[in-house]
Amino acid sequence: MGKITGFMEFERQEESYEPPVARLKHWKEFVHELPDDKAKIQAGRCMDCGIPFCNSGCPVNNIIPDFNDLVWQGDWRNALDTLHSTNNFPEFTGRICPAPCEAACTLGINEAPVGIKSIEHAIIDKGWEMGWVVPQPPAHKTGKRVAVVGSGPAGLAAAQQLARAGHDVTVFEKNDRIGGLLRYGIPDFKMEKHHIDRRIAQMQAEGVRFAPGVLVGEMPKDGTGATVANWSKERRSPEQLLAEFDAVLLAGGAEHPRDLPVPGRELDGIHFAMEFLPQQNKVNAGDKLKGQIVATGKHVVVIGGGDTGSDCVGTSNRHGAASVTQFELLPQPPEQENKPLVWPYWPIKLRTSSSHEEGCERDWSVATKAFVAGTGKDKNKVKSITACRVEWKDGRMQEVPGSEFTLQADLVLLAMGFVHPLAPVLDAFGVERDARGNAKAGTEDDGGYATNVPKVFAAGDMRRGQSLVVWAIREGRQAARAIDAFLMGHSELPR
Incomplete structure (x- = not known):
């Protein structure tokens, strides 16, 4: 697709970024999408490879060669329709997806892969600009009612598909605004929230009703409720939903964070990432918060080397932290992957995010041994961390003798991932859990996302655990098809 010889003639076209010194002064997005001419050149690099591994590398199975070809031809409207045929929300994925499709690009074997993510970004932004993204209400109503619990990407994708059917x-959303972890887990500088708001408006015009500030089930009693931006006061019981609706989809996030139970964990100034990040999003939205956790003037240590840790780095730098250090327990990955060994699968390699480029000391193979309090009036506050170097032998971690060190820390952010969904939601419905604590349910090929409870389905992080926005959208779409078939005996929704 694209120009037959384009992959030999054109270089990869990169999106440009606002300089760090400028973007650290605000909370807006700073990535500049490709202009039309550069997007066309980028799309022209798609090499008509015969077997488009990018399609399978993309969890939502975007029809990538087709929309590349349409962009090359200048047919943006049909490119948008092709993109929307598999992905309800390309403006989300075009901003925050890590682009496994590019890792699977055939051109990427020995050249820079096609910039698929940047093309997707350009297509959907042009679609909104041109007024092509409009509500698609159903021609006929079925009279069936479906409750979706959770308004992240899985819940929104399922809701839109079901409404169109x-x-x-x-x-139902327990927080005060719709969007789930898109709203309160992604910093505004990576994705501004007006993108969510206009999708909500589109879905409302399609017939979807939204009920923010409603908690289905019970509040966690083990302290993990602190990881949620804002617990509502209104409750709805599973019994109420099962009586009122013909089907229920559980599509909440994997919000139970991995903790670090070492001496001093109880000290003030040690917080889960999802205590820290949502507060800034709420402030950016105009809320007034008492006691906001801020990094201003503090020596910040972020424990965890993934995307959530990177988001903590970017947020801390925008607060004006005195220093930011990020620890990772695992060894530093190689700067370049062994492509013949890993292609077309997602490679393990060193990834430097835009937040890292804004200022951060990164360290690998570091284990935290204790949090240390200050003295006097700071006796209950963390003031330093005791850590050590580790090495991995036969899959086991061992402390390097004599490697212990101390690092100043006024604010510690735990960003070590999430282990499973909040248990009270699943327990309230009586849903069986798998060995990892997720809702036990199959996919479209082995159970159709149905749980052990009649009429109750599960999808996204609720079913598979912590994952990517693209996997959430895929599972939301597939669960919608399964629910539609359950209600109607068959489904014409796409897979």
């Missing part, structure tokens, strides 16, 4: 859909 003619069902009456209500989305």
Whole structure:
């Protein structure tokens, strides 16, 4: 697709970034999408490879060669329709997806891969600009009612598909605004929240009802409720939903964080990442918070080397932290992957995010041994960390003798991932859990996302655990098809 010889003639076209010194002064997005001419050149690099591994590398199975070819031809409207045929929300994935499709690009074997993510970004932004993204209400209503619990990407994708199939859909969200972890887990500098708001408006015009500030089930009693931006006061019981609706989809996030139970963990100034990040998003939205956790003037240590840790780095730098250090327990990965060994699969390699480029000391193979308090009036506050170097032998971690060190730390952010969904939601419905604590349910090929409880389905992080936005959208779409078939005996929704 694209120009037959384009992959030999054109260089990869990169999106440009606002300089760090400028973007650290605000909370807006700073990535500049490709202009039309550069997007066309980028799309022209798609090499008509015969077997488009990018399609399978993309969890939502975007029809990538087709929309590349349409962009090359200048047919942006059909490119948008092709993109929307598999992905409900390309403006989300075009901003925050790590782009496994590019890792699977055939051109990427020995050249820079096609910039698929940047093309997707350009297509959907042009679609909104041109007014091509409009509500698609159903021609007929089925009279069936579906409750979706959770308004992240899985819940929103399922709700939109089900509404377009003619069902009456209500989305319940425990936080005060719709969007789930898209709203309160992604910093605004990576994705501004007006992108969510206009999708909500589109879905409302399609018939979806939204009920923010409603908690289905019970509040956690083990302290993990602190990882949620804002617990509501209104409750709805599973019994109420099962009586009122013909089907229920559980599509919440994997919000139970991995903790670090070492001496001093109880000290003030040690917080989960999802205590820290949502507060800034709420402030950016105009909320007034008492006691906001801020990094201003502090020596910040972020424990965990993934995307959530990177988000903590970017947020801390925008607060004006005195220093930011990020620890990772695992060894530093190689700067370049062994492509003949790993292609077309997602490679393990060193990834430097835009937040890292804004200022951060990164260290690998570091284990935290203790949090240390200050003295006097700071006797209950963390003031330093005791850590050590580790090495990995036969898959086991061992402390390097004599490697212990101390690092100043006024604010510690735990960003070590999430182990499973909040248990009270699943327990309230009586849903069986798998060995990892997720809702036990199959996929479209082995159970159709149904749980052990009649009428109750599960998808996204609720079913598979912590994952990517693209996997959430895929599972939301597939669960919608399964629910539609359950209600109607068959489904014409796409897979």
